[in-house]
Amino acid sequence: MKVVVAGGGIAGLTAADALARAGADVVLAESGTSLGGKVATERVDGFTIERGPDSFLTLRRAALELARDLGLGAEVAPPKRPADVFIWHRARLVPIPAGTGLGIPTRFVPFLRSPLFSPLEKLRAAAEVVVPPDRTSEDVAIGTLLRRRFGDAVVDRLAGPLISGIYGLAIDELSLDALMPRLRDALARHGSLVRAGLAARAARRPAPAGPEVVTLRRGMGSLVDALASRLRADVRLGTALESVERSGARYRVRLGDGTRLDADGVVVATPAAAAARALEPVAPAASDALRTIAYRGTAAVSLGYDERQLRRPLAGHGFLVPDGALPIAACTWTSSKWSDRAPEGAVLVRATIRADGLLRHGEDDLVDVAHRATALALGIEGAPLMARTAIWDGAMPRYTVGHLERLARIDAALGVLPGIALAGAAYRGTGLPDCIAQGQAAAQEILSRETKDERAASGIRLRRSSERTDHARGEAASLSRP
Ligand SMILES: Cc1cc2nc3c(=O)[nH]c(=O)nc-3n(C[C@H](O)[C@H](O)[C@H](O)COP(=O)(O)OP(=O)(O)OC[C@H]3O[C@@H](n4cnc5c(N)ncnc54)[C@H](O)[C@@H]3O)c2cc1C
Incomplete structure (x- = not known):
């Protein structure tokens, strides 16, 4: 054949x-x-740089199983700790409240304590439990559903950056049915997403063995x-x-x-x-x-610094930026997230810029934009030691409504x-x-x-198969990029 x-x-x-x-x-x-x-790893001056993906989910087994089947089992590596992710809010980095599943608050105390929201915004989010469920079966944007249930603040400052960070597209364009159909199911069953989250926590399903997301020690290119x-x-x-x-x-x-x-x-x-x-x-x-x-462009700008250029050591996996608050969408603290990514005494971060027509900008411009935003957020002094840009112009598919x-x-x-x-x-x-x-x-x-x-x-009668394997239920439940 x-x-x-x-x-x-x-x-x-x-x-x-x-x-x-x-x-x-x-x-x-x-x-x-x-x-x-898009899967490509470069080595520059002792830095290990991913031009595209830096990790994969283990809950969906195909990547992990393929890596093992190819003899790369010993290369599979978990992320480092602490795993905190921050939101850029009012010119500072605020930790994402604990118990936030894909932007949906499921633990009251951390949410109520978070400086991300005003008391009124917290009250509006808490009112989710009494907002009647939308009965329409038509596809809607994830943002539309969440705005109606939690109010704009939770979407703009938490769910939006988190979910857009995974799918590379504004939350108000992303298809609920293609990406998060379980939200619809949860609403139908519990009448509220907060109640659904609480029920899932109460059911105390055993935590999956091993990390939810892993990388390969020598980079995804392996x-x-x-x-x-x-x-x-x-x-x-x-x-x-x-x-x-x-x-x-x-x-x-x-x-x-x-x-x-x-x-x-x-x-x-x-x-x-x-x-x-x-x-x-x-x-x-x-x-x-x-x-x-439709497609959209992304640039991944990797920047290397001497750790003495930073105001304080990076403790966590990175930060996300609500729409328009900085000219980058996210920044992964690569060398704090994964082992062996930067030479001794250096740090590696990767800023994501999402825009159309990226190729119109020179690489130097993109590095400049990424460095300025990163330096402002992390208090970095001086120029990067190393910069590499991967431009994926019009190359990210958009799962719109x-x-x-x-x-x-x-x-x-x-x-x-x-x-x-x-x-x-x-x-x-x-x-x-x-x-x-x-x-x-x-x-x-x-x-x-x-x-x-x-x-x-050979004359055997065939049953017509109209079924194609359906991987559409692609909730990348915990693929926290950065
Ligand atoms: C910056 C970035 C970060 C990401 N991070 C993650 C992550 O951490 N984890 C994760 O799971 N996923 C991540 N992704 C998503 C994931 O990497 C991609 O969705 C995936 O690699 C796409 O694989 P593909 O084979 O479908 O397409 P591609 O990798 O785009 O491959 C398509 C190939 O087709 C070739 N081609 C185009 N036209 C033709 C033609 N006419 N004839 C022959 N060949 C052609 C192209 O040159 C290309 O090599 C990330 C993506 C990017 C860009």
Whole structure:
């Protein structure tokens, strides 16, 4: 069976690996010059710098299991303590009150003591228990739901920075159904999110064994290196997928280097816009729906300092910035969060800037913006010793209201094309475990086509499978970026 996988990010690599290990003849076409997509680690002057993800959730098993399967089990490392995260409020760093689950207060005393809110704002938040639940079944923005229940202050200063920090998009745009469907379920059951939180605490489910989020000691790039060295495929770098057409029962795949390949299956693990272009000839309706998935830019600016430049040692994992309060959205204290990220006597932090059209700014400008904001918040004197910027311009998929409905349109259009599967951050979860699970599910979908074809050829009646693996319930419950 011949399969073309397009896109050499973590989703495409995982799909290619699963297909090749099942015996398929795989061509992996990646338009860039290296594998891994957003997963990349650099080493500069003794600093270990992540251009993209620095960690992954363990509750969703796919990333942890893949790391172990690749022999990286001993590399898996927990975050350091203390794990406090702060909010930039009134020109100082205020700790997030204990018991705040994704911005929803579930412990009264820390919330009542927090200087983040005025007495009136606390009273408004407490009134959540008597706000009648919204009975509409239509998708809404997470921000819309939370504003109605807790008031604006909790959303602007707590839930907004936390949830936007995870999904990289303003809370007033993010789809409730795609990202946090459990909030709707909890409301339906308990009539109040505070009551639901209290009930969950009272149920005292045993804490999961081990940390909820982990990294790899030598950086996330080691996951890509291990996958790439295991991969038995014809890997073509600098080669974009251009188009997919039908060719009898197979597909004709055109690549950017002019090659035409006939394949039994195609996994498209590129960003949605590239998938839309490539699938236009074979699935115009899917292509239209793919074009409606929006993207936004992010820059991750890593800054190294001598620890003597800081007013006081960093104790915690970083801070989040309510919308517009500083020109950065968050700052991870990388060397306080993970071991072995900075040389002796130095600290490493990473500021996140979210904006469109980032490539219009030079790297120096972004470093300047990130350094000024970080220096103001942390009391840093002097210039950074080291600065590296990863610009992901228009590269972060946005799960806006209606996301699941868009996915349903894409699935319906592709459902009639056995042997074509999509995977990656644009669809059913942006976190690494979700992207890996999608890559594996796409491989299974292609492989099951062969089984079905064989059975059909041998006269066995097939039950039509309309079901695709659903990873949409992608609550990154505790992926606290920073
Ligand atoms: C700054 C940052 C921090 C993050 N932090 C975390 C974190 O801590 N934890 C976590 O779980 N997740 C995190 N994420 C999210 C996660 O890293 C991404 O969602 C995930 O890596 C996306 O993988 P992917 O394979 O879907 O896409 P990508 O990595 O974008 O890969 C897609 C690939 O397709 C290629 N391509 C494009 N067009 C074509 C074409 N026509 N033909 C062939 N190839 C093409 C691209 O060059 C790219 O290599 C972070 C992301 C960023 C940017």
